[in-house]
Amino acid sequence: MKSFLISDNRDTWVGMRLAGIGGVIVHEKEELLEALQTAMKDEEIGLVIVTERTMDLAKEEIMDMKLKVARPLIMEIPDRHGTMRSENAITNYIRESVGIRI
Structure with missing residues (x-):
């Protein structure tokens, strides 16, 4: 499987x-x-890598794709300037997705 960057x-x-x-x-x-x-x-292509700033262009559409398709896996990464997300981005993502507080 190949990876692909956007x-x-x-x-x-x-x-x-x-x-x-x-x-x-x-x-x-x-x-x-x-x-x-x-x-x-x-x-x-098994993995699509999307930078954070790019993800922000179409966040709702990409999140919808992540939920509906099994392949490729869509992953968000920071660019060379570092992350724009808060320290608790993963915790917040889980809380929004699953509805539980960890």
């Missing part, structure tokens, strides 16, 4: 290319959704 940042894209991971750079919501659809149609 980033708004050229530095993140170059770093992933050096690690052997292909991808695209997008700046608009339509470009992001088109890249996601392309990645979902490719049977060889």
